[in-house]
Amino acid sequence: MWLFGSPALLKAQSKQKQPNIIFMLSDDHAYQAISAYGFGLNETPNIDRLANEGAIFTRASVTNSICAPSRAVILTGKHSFINGKVDNIQPFDWDQENFAKLLQQAGYSTAMIGKIHLDGLPQGFDYSMVLPGQGDYYNPDFLVNGERQRFEGYVTEITTEYALKWLEEGRDEDKPFLLIYNQKAPHRNWQPAPKYLTLYDDQTFTPPSNFFDDYATRGRAAREQEMEIDGHADWGIDFKLKEDPEGKPTLMLNYLKRFNEKQLQDWDAAYEPKNQAFLDAKLEGKELALWKYNRYIKDYLRTIKSVDDGVGELLEYLEANGLAENTIVIYSSDQGFYLGEHGWFDKRFMYEESFRTPLLMRFPKEIKPKTTIDKLVQNLDFAPTLLDYAGVKIPDDMQGDSFRKLAGGSSDQWRDAAYYTYYEYPAVHMVKRHYGVRTERYKLMHFYYDIDEWEMYDLEKDPNEMNNVYDDPDYAGVRKELHAKLNEVRATYGDSDEMDQKYLDLFNDYMEKRRAKE
Template sequence: MNFNKLRLSTFAAAVAFLAISCETKVEEKKDEKPPNILFIMADDHAYQAISAYGHGLNETPNIDRIAKEGAIFTRATVTNSICAPSRAVLLTGKHSFINGKVDNVQPFDWEQDNFPKLLQANGYQTALIGKIHLDGLPTGFDYSMVLPGQGNYYNPDFLVNGERKRFEGYVTDITTDEALKWLDQGRDKDKPFVMMYHQKAPHRNWKPAPEYLTLYDDKDFTPPANFFDQETGYAGRGTAARTQEMEIDGEAGWGHDFKMVIDPYGDSTGFDKELARFNPEQLAQWNAAYDPKNEAFKKAFGQGDESTFTTEKRREIAHWKYNRYIKDYLRTIKSVDDGVGEVLDYLEANGLAENTIVVYTSDQGFYLGEHGWFDKRFMYEQSFRTPLLVRYPKEIKPGTTIDKLVQNLDFAPTFLDYAGVDIPKEMQGESFRKLVSGESGEWRDAVYYTYYEYPSVHMVKRHYGVATERYKLMHFYYDIDEWEMYDLKTDPQEMKNIYDDPEYADVRANMHERLQGLRDKYGDSDANDKKYLDAYMEVYNKRNNR
């Protein structure tokens, strides 16, 4: 036997096998369809109000499915906790001071790149259905059906590819129905799709659907432990916490927020103007649910001079206000969760679940009575953190938990990464694809935050800051110059500012270095702050005839 010939023959066979194998793998890769992307965003949905996060407020079984079958992010945050700027960051992958949408006043430039445009140019069909809260006709979408501005809960108008149309019904249900309609009938089923399915709820003023008007009526919710924070004058914090205007037992209104046409003192609230949008059947259902509850409150607490109320009576009234607020808030979420279930069921029934990335998130967090507040805006944890749940069976193991500091800045590059599209250098976020798949544990250990909209509703002062996994440093500026720092390990509710605590001197110095490093990295500066302050104040002064 000629062993040299045998070895050559064996080697040739091996090379041929490898060549065929590689060719097959290349062909398989070539034939593999790009993933679909279903991006679900609710407005002001606090992570505390998703049962997968374990706070026990409510049950969201359909949203929880995404976490159970995929990943839940415990430290997802935003770069700017207010509606329109957050959405601009999501689309562009750039900080507010780069994409230009720093507040709800400045215009948004749709001419700049966004991730739907880039995916559209690479063979994706794209749709935006629901709330976007950015002025102008959305670009990058084959189909858009968006609420003008904040939109209405009942019988809302939508801009369908720019044309205004009135829809009869409840906004959350309509948004879901239209999303399902596009998935089933509106898209080219030979192409991968991106659908941004955005709900108005649970944005203020939390009008529930007809079927949920009495949900939780048999339940009494206990306010958070620091709900009566205002009684201490927000001791341990600075001017910004003391001067905000977002207290449930304070700025929230008897009409708009607590749903009374006549307040406890016999005065008209103007809420009847909001009810004028309802059709007769909707109005009858609403009145049947709210009138008895409102009258019961008035009978129990009566009218009178608030200055004569005892502390106990004030607390009882505040407790009632909290329950009216939290119940309405959670009722609107019930409809959102129903819609998520319908869309997930559609994916399953039509063989789309395996190759579709499903994301559930919010445009920011929200206060559910912590510190006595509603709304957002602050870099304090409840508004800075946002829920994030992601399912993609091909790459993400069920039950995955991610504790890293992911931001809404990262959505655009992540989606482009999954689609195999080059990520533009000007995008400032990072793809978390390898992080969530478990392929890599490397990730940033600090994030940057900005907030600009002051003076304005809720009067949260301008600030910027840096957060690590344990510490947070914030600078409040413009009409004050104050620094706050918190140790989230020892003080997760951020009740004590430790900026001047000598025991934290080294931490403070390090956090200042981290802050300046991120400002340099992302291209922020005092000059940016002044530019956007001047632009905002010009509009503000015109609106207020100054």
């Protein structure tokens, strides 16, 4: 579908100088679950094409590892405490500048299709078709230019179908285009497409080496979170049981209400025999934990299979229509995700698995195939980078930097530290408020609000972040240097304890109003 362009389209593209841009953003896609990163969990041949034909970034990270704030940073090129979207609660101000607005003003045809998780009508787009809130996997509603419509089918496939439709029919063929193509998957609760419901049924996955982490060498933040696969994940939402082991109905029944008859038949045929076998086995202890891990990771990877299919369809469209050479294609996620590391699912922490995010990029005109970049690039840098490629002036108040020269190989000069903040506590998953700095080798984090604890890691000797060396006398010099660097980056970006208090007050005010309504 949507493969062949008209002669007029091909002629228009041949005259165009500014590059087209397809920015692909999935939700919670861990770099460990992209085969180009070499973890061996699954195969993502279409996403891998971007690494094989362009660049893969091995230390890309986010400034705030939670969905809506990360997306706000991507759009604005500003840290959360500057753009105002510090958590999933505070409103996002669409009236502020974003890179799509600037490209639109510069003559680009623009569209956003898929998930954005920011309330309000997206600004900067000639066409928008976005999920309300988190959206649904099956038979989802979309806000089409603000008007709510329901679509029959599977959300990943629908998002891809309408992205292709806009490329073929919706854009102005005389203009360069920006397409922001945002998938819901693999966000919780990981509902696979009908055709992939039994994928991996014949496999048993081995969890990460620190799956049974007891957090003995770290502080309260690691111990007191609520994101353990064996302990905090839900029988219905996460493990797809209609009834829990005690025979009580689960919240999975609410999700199944959206399914049509055929979808429900396929779902039940795939899950009910597996669920019954599990209930009959009456697993306990380590065996139960390993079952939970396998149910989680298989569903998570199944949803990624559909995401990879969609990437392949868009790449095929570009090839078939003579657009590949002059189109920048970026694949990333709004943050990383825990796939059993430390026993966890979800994100939020500054530990590597959620701090780091996948980033792969192809632009044949400038980026050589199989380029590897290990610099500390962040999602803060997407907006200025895309403006740079388009020849649009980067606003002075954008805090990120363009990594165009890094990607093209003309320079290796880059920042020596990445800054991180997290604010949403006390809230779901109970990850404590913290901020920190990462250099090429070390990481320093400060957990605050109801505690005052510091953690520091030597990522060269301890890549899994199992041993907090903050109080180790052998690292006294490093600790001093990292504190100085942390103060420096906080001052550079405009963060402070007063800023932390401002957003804590706003959070508390919101929670008080919500409690009053209840």
